[in-house]
Amino acid sequence: MSSSDFIRDKIKADIESSKFGGRVHTRFPPEPNGYLHIGHAKSICLNFSIADEFGGSCNLRFDDTNPDAEDADFVDAIQEDLAWLGFEPNGEAKYASDYFEQLYTWAEDLIQKGLAYVDDQDAETISANRGGFTTPGVDSPWRERSVEENLELFRGMCAGEFDDGAKVLRAKIDMQHPNMHMRDPVLYRIKRAAHIRTGNDWVIYPTYDFAHGQSDAIEGITHSLCTLEFDDHRPLYNWVLNNLDLPHEKPEQTEFARLNLTHTVMSKRILRQLVEDGSVDGWDDARMPTLRGLRRRGYPPAAIREFIDHIGLARVDGTNEIELLESFVRTSLNKTALRRMAVLDPVKVIITNWPEGKTDLREAVNNPEDADAGTRSVPFTGELWIEREDFSLDPPPKYYRLTIGREVRLRSGYFITAQDVVTDDDGKVVEIHCTYDPETAGGQAPDGRKVKATIHWVSAEHALDANVHLYERLLTEALPGKDGQEILASLNPESRKTVSAKLEPILADVEPGQVVQFERLGYFAVDLDDTSLFHRTVGLRDEWARIQKRQNNQNKQKNQKKNKGRAPIS
């Protein structure tokens, strides 16, 4: 079912020409320095799906070449999130650090070939001498050391004879190269830091550019897929591999555009800031774009996968609408989520002609999209909660829910007609007095009269209390940081609203993480830790909201026109 794109086209061509003997082997290479987010999901889906489609496999490899940044906790978290998304890596997780020994040997090979040298300049000097976009770099004074001297020095680096930062190993390529990454890039640096896997075994660590391609090669990766910002690294990727004796065919790097979403930040730095300043509860807050956040929010992994599959692949940087992702979430949940009734903003309905003390057990369909989901029974009594919005004393145009004198259907219940209300001192409705028609138990009136609306309800006597988190966009700006503004400038202080809701009794029996549909409201996920807390995953499409919005816009335009007409002519 997968669409065709430039990467799949290339792989098909490679298979036909048997470039890698027809093999396809990909990898997902996260650095264990943070939690996975929806942006990573694109890379994950891409690498795993492609392997699957072409009968290959996909490795999970931790790119752990920088002990300063990495933490073992993330290794576990990443594997959990990957499993949650529904992917199983080929064999055990791999680590770039598994190859430190081989990488070291290769570094000596390069020195032997006269293609690498030890540089005594400090970081600032190296940076200054690299030149700029318009100015060529200048050669290091240590560039022409002999092979023997380089070898001895490099071994000394490895043996811990020099201070951190005192020396580096550099590739000897071309300080005049138009591509900055080719101006004698650093291959090894001295860093006395405990590594998550190798502890204090090493004091020198390879850079990304001296580890990634070789790791690919060692694992027999054929197609090394990465994001566009590595485009400039490709010549270096190839240079390194071309100068080494590889155990397999040389892998090929291909770049694609990373995922951007409206109203969303993907930057780890900014996400950390949100966590640290308390704007969100943590990395797994339901408003975070992390996989853990989306999981708490109730996003089905399948919806994420289908979304990624749908948006396709290109080399064009762009931004997808978050609404598109949400539409995949709805489509997925519509088919699977059990329907339940919950009232988020309750107002009391008294049925005046209901037999005193009677409880009627109503049979309600669990999921109209899935006959196998069966039915449940819901207690109905003479005192109910309904949604405050479903009653109006002064109904706006096109409003067709409950209002005085009008009849509506209670879902899976009876037709009721509002007769009267009780208000408090502020005029706020506190009780709606209604009559019901016992003949409408089947959901239809025997005389064939129709009602325009069906509303949901919960028996007051049987209602469960629960907290529900309602979410708005974390960032109100579609493109945060657009036009040079602060990325968090549009941080929404009201991105989460908690309401105490009334639930039908069967909702006592839910699993952590389960997502149900509160009828007419949206999809709601049971919290992972507290089953009396629900998170609004995503609302239902809301035609009424749209009607109101349109009316508001029309009014606004009318006012603007009026004002324009009145504007003085200067």
Add this chain to the structure above:
RNA sequence: UCGCGGGUAGUUCAGUUGGUAGAACACCAGACUUUGAAUCUGGGGGUCGCAGGUUCAAGCCCUGCCCCGCGAGCCA
């Protein structure tokens, strides 16, 4: 400023060897409906970045220009 990569509906992407520009989501309208949901049907939407050139014919080929992204870590 230099190098690289890009530019096709609101958004994300298709577009074969040059032959009347497509899809999905979004938007609008209608049908159906015990969720103003879902489902179904239909509709509006485009100076193919701009300007030249080649050609009977250019989104596609050629030239020039414009705009956007990335790049000067001992981060990945």
